[in-house]
Amino acid sequence: MLPLLSRTRRALAAGCLALLLGAVAACGGSDSSDSSGNGSGSAGSAAEAPVEKGAFPVTIRHKFGSTKITSAPRRVVTVGLSDQDPALALGTVPVATTEWLGNFPGAIGPWAKKALGSAKPPTVLKDPGTGPQAERIAALRPDLILALYAGLTKDQYRTLSKIAPVVAQPSGMADYGISWQEQTETVGRALGRPAAAKKLVADVEKRFSDAAAEHPEFQGASAVVATPYQGLYVYGPQDNRTRLLHDLGFRQPAGLAKAVGPDDFGANISKERTDLLDNDATVWIVTDPAKDTAKLHGNGLYGDRRVVKEGREVFVKDSSEYGSAVSFVSVLSLPYTLERMVPQLAAAVDGKPSTKVPAADSGR
Incomplete structure (x- = not known):
């Protein structure tokens, strides 16, 4: 993938x-x-x-x-x-x-x-x-x-x-x-x-502010978006998926910008940098949720982290309609994404393994 x-x-x-x-x-x-x-x-x-x-x-x-x-x-x-x-x-x-x-x-x-x-x-x-x-x-x-x-x-x-x-x-x-x-x-x-475009932006930004207000637990919580591409791959500050989390109130993990660099949207990280993945919520974009989850959790440097033990992961299937929307991050896809992702993030952030993160993939 x-x-x-x-x-x-x-x-x-x-x-x-x-x-x-x-x-x-x-x-x-x-x-x-x-x-x-x-x-x-x-x-x-x-x-x-x-x-x-x-x-x-x-x-x-x-x-x-x-x-x-x-x-x-x-x-x-x-x-x-x-x-x-x-x-x-x-x-x-x-x-x-x-x-x-x-x-x-x-x-x-x-x-x-x-x-x-x-x-x-x-x-x-x-x-x-x-x-x-x-x-x-x-x-x-x-x-x-x-x-x-x-x-x-x-x-x-x-x-x-x-x-x-x-x-x-x-x-x-x-x-x-x-x-x-x-x-x-x-x-x-x-x-x-131009005026119509500004209104479109304002309307979607209101959806973000409304979601953030409904979930004060998001404010200042750490979060990152990653994918198991050629090992471990994280999306950085200049990627729209990272911005999506930021606009909901989440902060980036310390060191993310340095790990990715100023000229790209994401980068592979070494197994020793799994601290970047140990957050209050970590969103994984994967090809096969079951297989990729097992592989990730089998990596002791990641599998033993708090993010895994406390059930703070959100898994998104990349080939699903929802997975495509998560990566599009457009004025039209964002309402679709927020409707599905916000409940997932809320379940992940609570840190209770008994709270199951709801599935949001459509199956496509």
């Missing part, structure tokens, strides 16, 4: 486009008034969610400089692995999305089906292991490419920019390190709905 965020992420971050660019150059600068073609044109969605007055032109800064968008995009392709969710939440159905988790039709998770409505699911772009599929993207004639929850290289950015304006990942943080709040608000600016 690879740590969720790395199956596609590593390829995006390290790969180079190995595609011919003749088709790219021929298809660049598409007519934004044409909403025909593969996937679901976003013109109907845009009509349902009007562009806000004075929204364009807009310039958005990112890791590779800045991108100017002069008018409302109508054909949006999402290269960022979860960028489709804020677009859908704001009334735009992408013409294409990038496959990541769950193998959902159109790469639209169950938490986003209501936002998709009766629209045709987008075309799904597969990751070939060399980064974004430039030729396929060009053939879709997009007028905007969103790559916020992504790890584009400079060369990939330059190639995609020959097709359409590209809003890349922000500077000053690790690739795939954008928070769901900044992701949502940046997509809102790019689509001409």
Whole structure:
């Protein structure tokens, strides 16, 4: 099992486009008034969610400089692995999305089906292991490419920019390190709905504050998200799963930031660093809950820790719908995740082995 965020992420971050660019150059600068073609044109969605007055032109800064968008995009392709969710939440159905988790039709998770409505699911772009599929993207004639929850290289950015304006990942943080709040608000600016995006963020943040108020035991309790990938792997401060716990009131274990480093979202740790896993609550993302639990508990350096003896673990099956939602951490997936994870965390934090952490996986 690879740590969720790395199956596609590593390829995006390290790969180079190995595609011919003749088709790219021929298809660049598409007519934004044409909403025909593969996937679901976003013109109907845009009509349902009007562009806000004075929204364009807009310039958005990112890791590779800045991108100017002069008018409302109508054909949006999402290269960022979860960028489709804020677009859908704001009334735009992408013409294409990038496959990541769950193998959902159109790469639209169950938490986003209501936002998709009766629209045709987008075309799904597969990751070939060399980064974004430039030729396929060009053939879709997009007028905007969103790559916020992504790890584009400079060369990939330059190639995609020959097709359409590209809003890349922000500077000053690790690739795939954008928070769901900044992701949502940046997509809102790019689509001409900044006020609507801010309201979406505020609504979900209220869900966090309500959950935190209902569970004062979360405040200041230590918690971490980990996975048994190639041994022991922890997610760091720049990962959205860690931020999810933080927004509920949890604190990170001491030494987590140093163990992960400033330029990545997570890292493997040695067996001697199981102190990072010995928390008031530890969330494990696993492939097979029964087998992975037995293997983890069989490691004496971890199995003898308080977190195990006091029943403070939460196990999430990565291939379930819930597991996919836990890793998406988007404006649409978070309500779905919180509804299921908060009761699990409450049962884990009490430190009573007799309190069983409820199962929340849907079985998919």
